[in-house]
Each structure stands twice: as structure tokens, then as C-alpha cells.
Amino acid sequence: MKIISINTLCGLHNMLYDKKKLEINKKIEVKNNFLDINHLFWSQVLSHETISRTINKFVQISSVLGTLSIQEQYVVSAPNTFFNKLIDAKNNIINIETDEENLFSYIETLNIFCMIYSKLLPANFIFTIDQGFHRSSNSAKEMLEHCLLEYSNPYLHFITQTVLPIILESKPDIIFIRGIPNIGSFAVAKLVKQKLPNVHISITNHSTEYYSINKIKNSLLSNVFFFECFDSVVLNHNHIETEKKIIDSLSKNSALSDVPNILYKDSDGSVNATNIDITYPKYDFNTNNIFGKYVNVRLFPKNHCYWNQCTFCGINNKYLNCSATWNIEDAWCQINYLKNKNINYFWSIDEAIPPSILYQLAQKMNCHNCNFIWHTRSRLDLEWINEDIIKELAVSGLTQIRLGFESASIRILKLMNKHENVEEVLNNIEVILKLFFKYQIRVHFPTIIGFPTETLYEREQTINYLKKLKKKYPLFSYNVNILELDISSSLYKNWDKYNITQINLPCPLNDFMGNIVKWYEPIVHSTTPDLEQSRRNAMLSQYTWYPENALTKPHIFYRLYESGRYMLYNMKISDIAKVEYNQNGIVVKKFSDLVSWKTQLGTYITYNPRNHHYYECSESVHNLFNDDNILIDDMRYFSLINELLLNKFIYIYEGR
Numbered sequence: 001m002k003i004i005s006i007n008t009l010c011g012l013h014n015m016l017y018d019k020k021k022l023e024i025n026k027k028i029e030v031k032n033n034f035l036d037i038n039h040l041f042w043s044q045v046l047s048h049e050t051i052s053r054t055i056n057k058f059v060q061i062s063s064v065l066g067t068l069s070i071q072e073q074y075v076v077s078a079p080n081t082f083f084n085k086l087i088d089a090k091n092n093i094i095n096i097e098t099d100e101e102n103l104f105s106y107i108e109t110l111n112i113f114c115m116i117y118s119k120l121l122p123a124n125f126i127f128t129i130d131q132g133f134h135r136s137s138n139s140a141k142e143m144l145e146h147c148l149l150e151y152s153n154p155y156l157h158f159i160t161q162t163v164l165p166i167i168l169e170s171k172p173d174i175i176f177i178r179g180i181p182n183i184g185s186f187a188v189a190k191l192v193k194q195k196l197p198n199v200h201i202s203i204t205n206h207s208t209e210y211y212s213i214n215k216i217k218n219s220l221l222s223n224v225f226f227f228e229c230f231d232s233v234v235l236n237h238n239h240i241e242t243e244k245k246i247i248d249s250l251s252k253n254s255a256l257s258d259v260p261n262i263l264y265k266d267s268d269g270s271v272n273a274t275n276i277d278i279t280y281p282k283y284d285f286n287t288n289n290i291f292g293k294y295v296n297v298r299l300f301p302k303n304h305c306y307w308n309q310c311t312f313c314g315i316n317n318k319y320l321n322c323s324a325t326w327n328i329e330d331a332w333c334q335i336n337y338l339k340n341k342n343i344n345y346f347w348s349i350d351e352a353i354p355p356s357i358l359y360q361l362a363q364k365m366n367c368h369n370c371n372f373i374w375h376t377r378s379r380l381d382l383e384w385i386n387e388d389i390i391k392e393l394a395v396s397g398l399t400q401i402r403l404g405f406e407s408a409s410i411r412i413l414k415l416m417n418k419h420e421n422v423e424e425v426l427n428n429i430e431v432i433l434k435l436f437f438k439y440q441i442r443v444h445f446p447t448i449i450g451f452p453t454e455t456l457y458e459r460e461q462t463i464n465y466l467k468k469l470k471k472k473y474p475l476f477s478y479n480v481n482i483l484e485l486d487i488s489s490s491l492y493k494n495w496d497k498y499n500i501t502q503i504n505l506p507c508p509l510n511d512f513m514g515n516i517v518k519w520y521e522p523i524v525h526s527t528t529p530d531l532e533q534s535r536r537n538a539m540l541s542q543y544t545w546y547p548e549n550a551l552t553k554p555h556i557f558y559r560l561y562e563s564g565r566y567m568l569y570n571m572k573i574s575d576i577a578k579v580e581y582n583q584n585g586i587v588v589k590k591f592s593d594l595v596s597w598k599t600q601l602g603t604y605i606t607y608n609p610r611n612h613h614y615y616e617c618s619e620s621v622h623n624l625f626n627d628d629n630i631l632i633d634d635m636r637y638f639s640l641i642n643e644l645l646l647n648k649f650i651y652i653y654e655g656r
């Protein structure tokens, strides 16, 4: 049996996760039967040749594109500077020691490139580094019908020119496609089946943090459009074992009904689900692939969140089953393996581990003199009011913990069913935080705004509370999500009880491939500012250095920062820069790569490619930026200086 595994075409986050360098090899390698087509795609998009061609072409046609955004004007005004910054971003983004501000600079530069790249395509596709080409559809029918049309599928050229020849050359009997199926996966499957009608194509490893086919497996059973392209779906989280069983079965011409944890299409065209019978491997990570500095590991693969009762949450439904006992020995076995391999950093991706279990694990690590830096997730739980637990965790090297906060409103927390004793938990938040901070453990609060019936007052109450904590505690951080209605959550199943008046599925349920549906609730959806603006403002008030008009949305930046696990290495506490200067005359220097130009409207812009801040300025300030050495003894400039220094346009060179 010839097997080939490929992944789906999506954003660059996998690369940030795996820290794999983008490079073009003359010979495209299929390693261990795996062809990383997403990596190949991005390596082509970000090759020197494509970058150069794209920038040149964009500069050439810029005059006919109408009004250009500031970022586009920057590319046109300084193509060489932009080229160099882009190469720098592409090469350095995977450096795990990158701090927040540099990471932002790289992401923004890459997103500017994605914007101009997509502007040169025949159709208007949204293209960003976090998602690649934005998902055009969640309907299997639509993806099936449109996947071979150039104007609907931006990946088509790459698939036909690069992916298809490699797959056909290897003449596979089975193709495993890893990741969330999208229009690209449909195109690959449809094109391959035109040439190799007997190939078996299976979707596998599709569960991400929030998405999983497991959440829609019942409706998928009657999704004829999906099963026109694909033959099976691996439901088990541990996809490797199930894939082996599929290979074994097909090689013996046996029925797939004996392979547990799958959906499959039978020879008569009927679609079936097999029994749930999960065996867990000893190690949750791939032991052949842990050469990096850190490992993502589910310490307790048999458990999901120990609360599992929040009404909005569908995260636990991606797992097929769950144990009620927490096996410390198994978790320790995994940690010990890492210890023996001299891997000192790990990120536990478990949904939420109880404090007492984490305590026992930390004791075990401390008994064995482990030397880890690690991260985990739990809940805001009164059990945390116990200094012994937190001290033990600190000694074991825990540097950051994520505790779902969600809201500062008692009423909303009750609707969310977040805690048994909401008032008591809210009253003790700072007690818990202070204990963690006493032992230098950072605490991060994921937060949700826009829960049905949340008023503007309640939303502001939440955001103001987060801002207050951030001001008070440097080791505190947060991110703000807008509630998405998960199709497997109890909120979705009981939507009428939460004042939701509309649920909008983009297609019939038995054709739907998504996990999130649109909804409307009058109180939440008629407030101003809208949810998007509130989230942006809340995130910006945490990132004081973030340019207000950046292309990259601050919550997307946060997601990429988290995906890349940069915080494991980056222990620096960002502080609002304190700038002192002498008003009696200072010699300052501008940073050498500033770009300054006159716009079509006759105004002047100065842009800092290092951090993407820009100023719309007067001619005299524009001239000031065009001086190499700027002697600031003109009182007109003093009001500007502090801001210019803060945003790294100029730096103090020497006193006069």
C-alpha cells in the first residue's frame, strides 16, 4: 500500500507552532510519507523571487489602483526597505526568543505583503498570515461545486501546478489529509480522484483548539457532498493509531467497520460510524519529532476540563470520551521522558487541570529535581487560595497559568454557568492573583464579551476590571474574545432561553462543515461601540506600544503570539517606556530606516518600518525626519519629542 499524508492549506500559525523555517528546496521532499503542502505554499509565496516580483509589480501598477492605504504607500515609497524588512520578518519570526514588539513588527510586515499579494490576484480574496486565504465557505456542497473554479479557489493554481504532480507521481492507494477540510482539500481530493478513482482519501487530525469534526459528526453522516470527495474521517485525537488501522484494513481488503473511531463510506455508498474504542499511547507527543526547544503536550490525554459545564463552551466535545480519574503517574512518565531528553520547556495543552492535581505533579517534578519552564491551564477555583500549592508549582518552574475569567458581571457569569459560587470566586480574584504574583507566576485571563443579553454597562464593567488589574499587576495579562456560538455548546442547543432571536446557518445542517454559527440577540448586537470595536479598544489598552491603525488586529496578534509559545521564553515584563529629556537642547538621531513621503493630497507621512507607527505631519516635521542628525532646540518640536521617542522614531544621541 502506498500512503501519502498531506496537510490543508491555511495560515502560517503551524509554522509558528513548529518553528519550521520557510525555505525552498530544489527537490520537494516527501518525508516519512508526509508532504507539508502548507509549508510549501508559504515558502513559494515568501520566496525571494515571488516577493521581488510582487513588490515590483505592485509599484508599477500602484498609480492605477486608486487611493492607496498608508501601508501600501509605504511599499511604493520605499520598496527596497520593505523588501529587506520582509526578508528579516520571514527569517526571524520563528525565533522563539522574539519579544512581543518584534513579533508584531514581523507579523505586520508579512500582512502588508499578503495584502499587496492578494491585490494582484484576479479575484478579490482576503489573504492574511494567520488564515492564509480566508475561508470562502462552510458548505460542503459549495466547496465541492466551486473548488475547481479559479475565481472561487485561490489555491487552485498552486494545487494543480505543485501539489497534484507530486501526489500523482507517488501513485498512492491512501491519502490522509490532516487539518480542517477547506476548499483546497476538496480541490485536491476531486482532482486526485479524477486520475486515481480508487484512491482512499481520509480526513484526519482535524481538531484544533476550537474546531473539530467530532462536533458535527452526526450531521456529517448524511453529508453526501463531503463523502463524494472523501472516504473516511478519523475521529480519534490520536490519529496515528487509527490511520494505521485503516491502512491495515484496506491492505487486507477488510471492511472498515472493524476500525474504531471513524466515519467511513461503505462500498454501497452508505456512511457509517464505528465504535468508540480508544487506546492512548504512552506519549502524547511524537517522540521522533521532539528536537525543538519545547514540546506541546497533553499531560492528561484521557481527561478534559474538570468542570465542563460552561454553557458557551464546546471545547470538550472534540474528545470522544473522558475519564474521571487523573493519572499522575502517566503524566509524570511523559514529563520524565522530556527530562531525559534534556528538553526544558513544555506547554501543557490540557483544557483545565485541577489545582490539587497540578500540585501533586509539581511535587513529583520537584522530588526529581526537574529543571523545567512550563505553562498550563486551569480554572479560577477557590482551591487556589493555598500558598503551598502555588509555591510548589513555582519551584517546579511553572511560569504562566491561564485561568478562564470570561466576565466581571455576576449576572453574565451565572448565565455562563461559570462557577458554582460566582460571588465568592469574584470576591477572591485578587487574593488568588497576589499569591501567584508573590511567586512570580504570570496569570493570563481569557475573557468573553458579547454573551447574549450582556449590556454595554456589563461589557464595560468587564473591560474596566481587566484594565484595572493590568495597571496594578505587571505579571497579569488578558485577551478578549467575542462570543462565538459553538454548535456543540449547550448555549446553541438552548438558544431560545437566552433571548437569541436568530440563528443563521449558511447552508442546511447536513451540508455544514463549520463549528460556529451566526446569531442575533437584540441587546448585544445593537450596542455602540460594537463588539469588534470594544475588543479592539480593550486589547489596545494592554498593548500600549501597538499602532492604532495597524493592519493586524490586536486579538489576532495575541493569538499568533500564543500559538508560537513565545511567552515561554520571553520573561521580560513590558513596561511603559519612561523617557526623560532635557528641554534645554538635545541632539537626537532618527532611526536610519524611517520612510517619509508626500501624499497625493499634499500632506506628509513619516512611517517607521520597525514598529509600523506613522505620523501625518507638517512639511517642517517631514524635513526634520529627512535630516540625519536632528538638533532639537526649536521649541516647536518639544511637544512631539516624547511621542517620537516612545514610538521609536528618534533616539537621544548625546547631550549638547
Ligand code: SF4
Binding pocket: 305, 306, 307, 308, 309, 310, 313, 314, 315, 316, 351, 352, 379, 404
Ligand atoms: S472551564 Fe473552560 S474548558 Fe471548562 S467548560 Fe468552562 S470554558 Fe470550557
